[in-house]
Amino acid sequence: MTEGPTARYKxxxxxxxxGGKIVKRISAKSRRVNIDLQELLGKKFTGFDTYGKNILFIFERYGIRLHLMMYGTIHIYGEGEELRKDPKLIKLDITLDTHRLVVYNAPIVEIDYAYTLTRRLKKMVGEDPLRDDWDPERAMKLILRNQDKKIGEVLLDQRVIAGVGNILRNEILFRARIHPDRLVRELNKEDVKRIVDISEKLLREWFELKKRGEKISQTILIYGKSGKPCPVCGTPIRFYRQKPHNRRTYFCPKCQK
Ligand SMILES: [Zn+2]
Known part of the structure; x- marks a missing residue:
């Protein structure tokens, strides 16, 4: 499961x-190749960006957008190194100088001009705490647009806080002491601000831990811990599948109201 911090780390x-290497060969198996791939030959790998769970690799004026969803993986192979997975699963294969960047199984590989992809991504996703343009005030507004929805559901919507996946939303709501079934209209401004602040802190913490090669499991307080004592009050953690998406949901019946 790739949540925002994992996508950004990758x-x-x-x-x-x-970074800085030159495209020598490129092939892609995707219906979203909107330019002639040959135009990428000789271009330099000049940057990267992420929008929630979307990865954008930039090659001068061109861009490649990846979404790994559940099963997509990215591998880097050195010169002469053998592929470690079935070549039939390859969606994108780029030789950069002597290295090979191979993406397997990613459901989305989109290749276009970088500005076109950027413009589209900005419309597609909400506020992302890992980006420089993160705007917590706007994130609060985006949550408050969903008055009649459950906060647990709203946090999974990538058009609200981008990059929050199922584990993060459970951990955010536990720390904010808010029950996932509470409707947004039942929350006060302080509740919403707390959710936004904790989201920012936790997503950034995950990204930093990953960069240092440390495990994020040390930050997991309730996800997957059904029946275990709440780390705050000792009450057993409860589990259910939240409608309408049937996502795995954990909460402390005493701490989260
Ligand atoms: Zn508790």
């Missing part, structure tokens, strides 16, 4: 290894 890792 993008950062690829760029830290291959």
């Amino acid at each position: 993008a950062w890792l690829v760029y830290s290894k291959l």
Whole structure:
């Protein structure tokens, strides 16, 4: 499961290894190739960005957008190194100088001009705490637009806080002491601000831990801990699948109201 911090970490890792290198070969298996791939030959890998769970690799004026969803993976192979997965699963294969960047199984590989992809991504996703343009005030407004929805559902909507996946939303609501079934209209301004502040803190913490090679499991307080004592009050953690998306939901019946 790739949540925002994992997507950003993967993008950062690829760029830290291959940034500045030149495209020598490229092939893609995708219906979203909107330019002639040959135009990318000779172009330099100049940057990366992420929008929630979307990764954007930039090659001068061109861009490649990836969404890994559940099963997509990115591999870097050195010169002469053998592929470690079935070549039939390859969605994108780029030789950058002597290295090979191979993306397997990603459901979205979109190739276009970088500005076109950027413009589209900005419309597609909400506020992302990992981006420089993060605007917490706007994130609060985006939550408050969903008055009649459950906060647990709203936090999964990538058009609200981008990059929050199922584990993060459980951990955010536990820390904010808010029950996932509470409707947005039942929350006061302080509740919404607390949710936004904790989201920012936790997403950034995950990204930093990953960069340092440390495990994020140390930050998991309730996800997957059904029946175990709440780390705050000792009450057993409860589990259910929240409608309408049937996502795995954990909460402390005493701490979260
Ligand atoms: Zn508790």
